[in-house]
Amino acid sequence: MDNEIRQEYATLQSRRWFLRNCGVGMAGLALNNLFSSQGIAADTGNPLAVRSPHFAPTAKRVIYIFQAGAPSHLDLFDHKPELVKRDGELPPADLLKDYRAAFINPNSAFMGTKYDFNRHGQSGAEVSTLLPHIAKHADDICFIKSMQTDAVNHAPAQIFLSTGHAQFGRPSLGAWSIYGLGSESEQLPGYVVLTSAKGTSGGASNYGCGFLPTVYNGVPFRGTGDPILYLSNPKGYDRPAQRAALDTLKKLNHQTLAELADPETAARIQAYETAYQLQASAPELMDLKQESAATLNAYAIKDPTESNFARNCLLGRRMLERGVRFVQLFHEAWDQHNGLDRALTRNCKDTDQPVAALLQDLKDRDMLKDTLVVWGGEFGRTPMAQGDERNGRDHHNRAFTMWLAGGGIKPGISYGKTDDFGFDVIENPVHVHDLNATILHTLGFDHKRLTYRFQGRDFRLTDVHGHVSKDILA
16 A cells, blocks of 8 residues: 555544544434434434424324225215216317326216215215215315326326325335434334235335435335234244344444444334334234224224234224324225226225224324324226226326315315316315325425435425415314
């Protein structure tokens, strides 16, 4: 090694020594820089430590019921008597101007809903008879009937709703939430994902962390057995031995973190600790036999060990009360291009009562006031019929319905309006970016300021778009 290289190496080592031992450390500088520009309190020891948002939140936690596959707004929440009246007629030519359907010929005949709608509660919200249990909570719910999105196929639209971008690689809403707020649970992940039916077309991108450190990634829990593969120790390897090994590994990882300031090292430290805590907490969490018969009946759970949507709803409540910040339930079963009647009836039977039970459960535990409940899919369905038997609906991104409850959302209102056919939004449009901006607002964040610098640019969930829908805030 010549003198010039020796001097450069000595200088580098000296700088590393100073940053490692001066009481701040490279890791501390990196993590403080990560949060300070956003006005978020940093904690250099734990990337999941609880942090203060930009302003006082109305929601402390979120449970997002993602009805993937796109439920038909026209058969569930957006009653259109004129569409029923004109069933079998061709749509007006001016309605279809510049319209491109995903699969069907846009000039297909109208199909009115076959289901009755009734008004419920003091709000008088109209809900399909397919959802009698959710209908009982009409006065707790804000129905957004003017949702719009950019994507027209399932995977891009799901990823767009989850991440604000139709292509994979961006952080999900849940990941942004944990990045901003940290986690209140020391024994469970801050962001947990539960799936039923077919899962999601968008896959792991719907709950990924993108370019954020992996500690903010959603953690999928399995429905049976260990919630995470290989969570249990092998035979002959007891807890004290495991703790000793983890402590040694933790010291080595902390040395690496101090020297290199790699956020992934911090994520690795936290992942090992979370897994260790999960070994003790997961069996108790997943054991629904502890719940009363009345609770299981309320959720329509016949077998507490059977993995399904109802069980996931109850598990979601149990996770929220144990400090999990963001719970996401994916249930992909709503893509009815044909066989709409039979499939829609089955889907509503599978999901209606558990969702209503979840709302009531949160109310009874005084948790709904600061828990945001989100229900919806990636887009709506066409008012035109699809299929040889005229018993299906195609994808429709121009108008659909989602609903929110709790967490500072104004209850008992219907917001936005579509035309007589449920085809176009004619009042108070709410784009996906607007929805995400509003959700972040309930969590205490200005969506324009919750950013992360990546490849020389500040990124955010809403990209360069989005407005908070202030009229739906309590």
